[in-house]
Amino acid sequence: MTAIARWIRRRPPRYSAAALAWKGFRGQSWPRVWRDTDLKRSYDAVVIGGGVHGLATAYYLARNHGIKNVAVLEKAYLGSGGSGRNTAIIRSNYLTPAGVAFYDRSVQLYSSMAVDLNINVMFSQRGHLTLAHSDSSLRTMHWRAEVNKLQGVNSSVIGPDEIKKEAPSLDTSDHPRYPILGALYHPPGGVVRHDAVVWGYARAADHMGVEMHQQTEVTDIICTGGEGPDGKGPGGRVTGVRTNRGDISTPVVVNCTAGWASLISAMAGIRLPITTHPLQAAVTEPVKMFLPTVVVSGSLHVYMSQTDRGELVFGAAVDPIATYSVRGSLEFTEELAGHVLELMPGISRMRVLRQWSGLCDMTPDYSPVMGFTPVDGFLVDVGWGTYGFKAAPVSGEQMAEAVATDKTPKLIEAFALSRFESGELVGEKGAAAVGH
DSSP states (O other): OOHHHHHHHHSOOTTSHHHHHHHHHTTOOOOOSSOOOOOOSBOSEEEEOOSHHHHHHHHHHHHHHOOOOEEEEOSSOTTOSGGGTSOOEEOOOOSSHHHHHHHHHHHHHHHTHHHHHTSOOOOBOOOEEEEEOSHHHHHHHHHHHHHHHHTTOOOEEEOHHHHHHHOTTSOOSSOSSSOOOEEEEETTOEEOOHHHHHHHHHHHHHHTTOEEESSOOEEEEEEESOSSGGGOSTTOEEEEEEETTEEEEOSOEEEOOSSSHHHHHHHTTOOOOOEEEEEEEEEEOOOSOOOOSEEEETTTTEEEEEOTTSOEEEEOSOOSSOOSOOOOOHHHHHHHHHHHHHHOGGGTTOOEEEEEEEEEEEOTTSOOEEEEOSSBTEEEEEOOTTOOGGGHHHHHHHHHHHHHHSSOOGGGGGGOTTHHHHTOOOOOHHHHSSOO
16 A cells, blocks of 8 residues: 555545545445435425525524524525526626625635635636726726725726736737727636535535425415415515425525526515526637636626636626526527637637526616515525626525524615615616626
8 A cells, every 4th residue: 555545544635536536446435415304394494496595595594593494495406507507707896885895795705615614616816807998988997996995895997008917818909899998907806616615505504404405396485464365465474385395384485596586486475576588608628728817898798717627618698588498599609709709819719618508587777686575584585687606605694694683684785675666776787787
């Protein structure tokens, strides 16, 4: 036996490649990340949606507030929705003070996540460039930079020469149809491994007693005392959920779904100002690293980054037609590839490896809907559009606090459902429409 093998045998790192290889050599199976448990008839809280928002909410309920009798219900498998279909870009350089403070807290949680969850989530703060191709766009970048600075977030506007240093592959000359006049540079921005985040939250929540139930579809939300049929609607309260595996009694239900948020809320008699659109993305073959930072162009409707494996991941805005179809289209690939080549003509010979799509719930002001609803015990964490993954840690933390304290945390007050009645909207289109 070699010295390395003896060391591994003495103290194998729990999830290292060496440990897994040693288990394979010994004929042992890989360790289960979370348990399979029987569905109980009663829980202190039920979270609908087994993506990062739902898992983070359950995790922080257990860790921060000691509420561990929690069930996460997922109709497919954990991370099967937007959590496994996104491009995993993290940033906090938003436009409104409420948005900047909220997403900055999420970046802080991502920064410590590997230690907190004891898993390498591969968070790489490589910087984030939002390009400006016109004078009006450049003014918006200056506006965002000043709002960011007032909130203590590191952002500044840089010129073409500095952009070229950060991303040498970009064409910063005056030849393109849309020349690059400047960019909002956000050093804390970066990328993270999305499936590692899902597994990390699921494993940590499971360790504290939270139950994850896959292949468990919610078919109805049981309410009483409301003004609508079956006790639903304003004035009512939640008493349980109905699933394909039986009824569950619970006083608290948190809707953390994406794509189906309006349908789940309608089960409780709540209407949401949401339309659902597909969002497509694509990835190229792996090549040597050439794009060290994240690049976004709102004018060209494109964003891109390069993975640690060398693939170029790129996407655009949501499809213009509201639908639940997640089929990819050749039109999307052709148009997106053309815009990418306008920015980086030197990569014309790279081949697209695959493309995919997912569902995005869009609100009128491009901001989420979070917190309490007119139905007592029914809370929502929905309407995330194309920017939900970057907000998962802070969303889970704040929703858990709302459930535990029965009060709306200050950080999410601006995102209340009631804002659509009062007219106090949070206009984030300038920073969220394409700016992944």
